[in-house]
Amino acid sequence: MTATVIETERLIMRPWRESDAEALFLYASDPDVGTPAGWPAHSSVAMSLDVINYVFSAPETYALVLKNTGVPVGCCGVVPPEARPHAFMREGDAEIGYWVGKPFWGMGLVPEAVRALIARLRDGLGVRDLWIGFCDGNDRSRRVAEKCGFSFDHSEHDGGATEHFYRLAAE
Numbered sequence: 001m002t003a004t005v006i007e008t009e010r011l012i013m014r015p016w017r018e019s020d021a022e023a024l025f026l027y028a029s030d031p032d033v034g035t036p037a038g039w040p041a042h043s044s045v046a047m048s049l050d051v052i053n054y055v056f057s058a059p060e061t062y063a064l065v066l067k068n069t070g071v072p073v074g075c076c077g078v079v080p081p082e083a084r085p086h087a088f089m090r091e092g093d094a095e096i097g098y099w100v101g102k103p104f105w106g107m108g109l110v111p112e113a114v115r116a117l118i119a120r121l122r123d124g125l126g127v128r129d130l131w132i133g134f135c136d137g138n139d140r141s142r143r144v145a146e147k148c149g150f151s152f153d154h155s156e157h158d159g160g161a162t163e164h165f166y167r168l169a170a171e
Contacts (some may be wrong), residue, residue: 006062008116011109013062013076020063021049023072027101036138037099058083060121064100064113074100076113078121084133088154088165092128094121098144105140111147118148118168128170136162 006013016024025048027033031041042048056063061077076098084095096117098110121127132150134141142164150166 004120006116006120008112010067011113011116012065012067013113013116014065016052016056016061016063016072016075018049018052020072021045021052024048024052027073027103030102032102033099036135036140037097038135060094060117060125062113062117064109073104074098074109074113076110076117078117086131086133086165089131090129092126093131094127095131095133097132098141110144114144114148122170130168132166133163136164142166 005015022045025042025045028042028048028051034041042051055061056075056077058077058080061075063072064074064076065072076096079095079097081089081095086095089095096114098114100110118130121130130150131153132141132145134145136155145166148168150168153165153167155162155164
């Protein structure tokens with residue numbers, strides 16, 4: 001899978017660039033954004049740059065760039081299987097991860113991005129079942145999954161944390 005540019009009504013979804021580090025830090029430094037997604041708040045622009053170079057450089061990982069400003073405000077992409085191996089996923093399945101900066105919560109940007117990514121993965125890349133996983137209490141992620149047609153599949157308990165998995169089955 002290689003990254004491309006995806007356009008939606010309000011977003012340009014494109015690969016992350018090193019020049020996005022300051023914009024990433026602006027939103028990723030807020031613990032209300034990262035903690036529910038399972039990652040620590042960014043402590044510096046340098047940390048954000050490292051994330052761009054070593055995490056967000058993965059195939060099919062997109063900066064969510066507002067068309068009206070040209071600034072990245074979130075991320076949506078395929079979670080690399082080696083980063084989160086799941087025994088229940090089969091060959092040809094993919095897990096989608098996403099987040100958006102707090103000022104943009106409730107605007108429907110993430111469901112818009114997820115729907116566009118689903119179309120790319122299904123139509124362009126032949127991915128079968130799609131998955132979304134989120135920690136107990138992350139109702140924003142649950143609502144995105146449901147708005148995009150995913151259904152509850154199962155929960156897993158690991159070390160006190162509960163993660164819920166929603167699936168969009170291949171048609």
